Amino acid sequence: MEVALAVWVTIAIILVTCAWKVMVVVWLRPWRLERILRQQGIPGTPYQLGIRDWGETSGIKERLRHRCHTSSTEFSHDIVPSILPFLQRSVQKYGKCFYTWMGPTPVVNVMDGQLLKEIYSRVYDFGKPHPGGGMELLALGLLSSEGEKWSKHRKILNPAFRLERLKPVLAASTASCMEMMSKWEMLLSQEVSCEVDVLPYIDNLTGDILSRAAFGSCYEEGGLDPARGLETIPAGTVMYRKTYRATRLDPYYLPSDVIIFVPVLLVHHDQQIWGEDAQVFNPKRFSEGVSKASTGQSRLPYLPFSAGPRVCIGQNFALIEAKAVLAKILPRFSMELSPSYPHAPSNLVTIRPQFGAPLILQKL
Template sequence: MEISVTFIAFSVAFTIVLGCLWKALDWVWLKPKKLEKLLRQQGFSGNSYKFLHGDTTEMFMMRKQAKTRTINPFSHDIASRVIPFHHHISKKYGKNSFIWMGPMPIINITDPKLIREILLRHEIFQKPKLNSLGRSVFSGMGIYEGERWFKVRKTANPAFHLDKLKGMLPKMYLSCNDMIRKWKISISNEESHELDLWPDIKALTSDVISRTTFSSSYEDGRKIFELITEQINIITQVFYFFHIPGWSFVPTKANRKLKSNEKEIREVIKGIVKKREEVLKVGEASNEDLLGLLVESNLKEIQEHGHKESGMSIEEVIDECKLFYLAGQETTATLIIWTMILLCMHPNWQERAREELFQVFGNKEPQFDELNSLKELHKIVYEVLRLYPPPLLGRATIKESKLGEIIIPPGVFISLPIILVHQDEKYWGADAKEFNPDRFSQGVSKASKNDQVSFFPFSWGPRTCIGQNFALLEAKLALAMILQNFSFQLSPTYVHTPVLGITIQPQNGAHIILQKI
C-alpha cells in the first residue's frame, strides 16, 4: 500500500514536471518556430529565431553603438540613430519585415492605409499588456482596453474641451513667463548668451503640468514629476528583460526602485484626490485644473447612473493623473525643443514665424483665439512632429486577424514605426527627410502624396491622444513667447544626437545662443 501511494505521488509529480517542461519548450522554441513559419508564408522576412533572446542582444548593441555617433552635417534623417535596429531590419528585409523580442515575433507595418486600419480597429488590435514594472510607468487610458477604456475616456473628455483649455492658458502663461524672465536675467547686459535650453524646457513643461493638474497642490505636483522622471530613466535600462516571464518579481535594485517609487507616487496623488473629492462633495467649487475637472466629471457620472461602477475608482483617477504627467510633460517638452533646434537650423522659417507673430500680437500677451490663427507657427509645429514624432507605436493581436491581405496569427505583436512612415519618399515626396513646413499649407489631409493621410504624431482613430489640443496649445504659447523675446541660433558646441527615450530627445542637450529682441 505504501509503495502504491509513493508510486502515485511520484507519477503525479512527474506528470506536473513534464507538463511544465513541455510548456516551457513550447514557449521558448516550438511556438516561435511555428509563428516564424507562418509569417514567412505571409511574405514577411527577418532573422531566424535565436533561442530565448531572439534579436534582443543585437538590438541592445546597435542602440548602444548608435548613441556614440553624431549626425554631422546636421540632417533630419535620424531613424538609424533613434530606432537603429528597426531601421536596419527594414533596410535588410524590406517593409514586410519582422523582429524578435525574445521568443515573441513583432511584425513591422509601414503602409499608412494598414496603420489607419489597425488604429481604427482598436478592439482587435490592442495595446500590448504590460507587466507590473511597465505599469509602474505607463498607466491610465493609455493602456486600458474595452469597457474600462471607454468609461475612463468618457469621464475624462470634459476636462479637455476647448473651453476648458482656454481657461488653463493663464496658468501656462505664468510658467512660460517665469522661464522667459530667467533667460533674460542670464543674458543680463550681454548682447547674447549661450545656454543649454533642454533642462529649462523640461522644467517648463513639468511646471505647466503641475499648475494645470494640481494648482492647489503645486509642490506635491513637482514631487510627482521628479519621481516619474526617475521611473522613465530606470525603465529604459530594464526594457530588454521584459519578455522574460517573472522578471518583474526578481528583486534587482532597479525593480525595487521602480516599485517603491510607484508606491510613493500613488500615495501622494491619492492624498490630493481625496482632498479634492471632499471639497466638491460639500459644494465648494474646485474645477479650475485638470484634477478638479476630472473629479467633478467623475462624480457627475456616478450621480447620473446611481452607482459607483459607472464612474472611475480612486485607482483609475490616480492612473490618469500619472498619465497627465508622463504624456503632458515628455511629449510637449520634446516638441518645443526640437522646434527651437529646427528654427535655428532654418533661420528663414524663424523669421517667417516671428514676423507673423508680431503682426498678430505685437508685444502683447498671446491670447487663445489669436494663437490658433498663427498659420506659419502651425505649419512649423506639424512639420517638427512629422520629422521628430513619437517613433514607435505597438499593438498586440488577441485572435487571428485579417489585415489587408495578411492573416496575422495570435501571439504576434505589431510595431508601427511611425518615424519611418513620416520620412518615406513614397508618401511624402523626394524631400521627405527635409524641413518643409509649407507641405502643411492645406492641412494634414493634403500634406502627403495622393491625399493619403500618413501622419500619426498623436496616434489615430478613436484612441487619438486625448491631450493633443492641450499639448499643441502649450507648445504654441511657449514658442510664441520665446519668438517675441529672443532670436536664437545653434551654438558651435551643439551636436545633433537625437536619441530614443519615451520620445525623441536631444542626447547631449540643446546648446543655443539667445539674443534679446
C-alpha cells in the first residue's frame, strides 16, 4: 500500500511539474515579455495561444498569386502585399516598430536606420536564432554559428573571398555566359526575335559558374544540380536576430528570448528612406554611391547582403558574377518583357517569379 501511494505521489509530482513548465512556456513567460514591451510604448498584437499572427499569411498570398496568374495584364511594382502581406498590414496599423508573435515568442519588427545599425554591429548582443527542430545537427557553418565558433570560421574563410582571390570567378562567369548565349543564338538562328523563359537558363548559369570557379568544370561534367548555385546563401527578404540576454537597444530595453525581425523588403520599399519612387526600379538613384541614394538616412537601410561584421561572405563573389554576366549579355541582345508574363513574385528563400520569366529576345 505504501509503495503504491509513493508511486502515485511521484507520478502526481511529475505531472504537476510538467504542467507548470508548460504553463510557464505558453502563458506566464509570454505575458511577462509582452508587459515589458508594452510598458515601453511598443505596440503590437495581444498574445494568444497558437501562431495566429502568421496563420492568415498563406491564404492572402495564395489569393494574390491566383489573381496575378489569371490576369497577366496586371503589373504593379508594389510587391510587398504578395510577399509579406501580414507585415505590411501591421506596419500600416502600428508603425515601423511593433511586436507580433511566433508561437509563444515575441517578434519585434525594426525598420529604423539607427536601430538597424546597432543590431548589425553588435553581433554578440544580437545573435542568430538557433535553428531548433533537429536543424542544429546539420552543418550550417557561418549561417547559424555564434560567438567564438563563428569568429574562428569567419577568419578561416575570409581570405578565400577577397577580391584578388576571386579572379577565377570572372573567367568562369564569362565562359558559362558564352555557353548560355550560344543556346539563345540557336533559338534566334531562323527568327528575328523569340520568346524565351530565361529563368531556367539563369538557374543553370549560376550553378555552372559556381562549379567552374570551385571545381574547374561545368556542372554537366561534374553531375551537380544546376538549380542551386548561390541560392544556398542568398540575401533574403527578411532577416532575424535574437537576444539571448537582456540588452538595450536605445531607447528600448529588450529582455532575453526576444526575436528581432528586420523586413528587408519593406525597408527597401520605404518611401521615407528612398523617396516617392521607392517601389520603382531606378538604378540611377545609386549613381553617386549607396551613401547618397537614401533621403537623409545612413547607407545601412540598403541591406541586400546584410550588414556589419556578419555581412554575407559571398558578396564579392555574387557582384563579380552579376557584373560579368551583364557585361556579356547587354551588348549582344536586346530584351523586353513578354506579354504572356504573369506578374506573380514568390518568396522561395529569394524572390523569384512564380510562373517563370518569359522575355522577348532579339540579337543586336
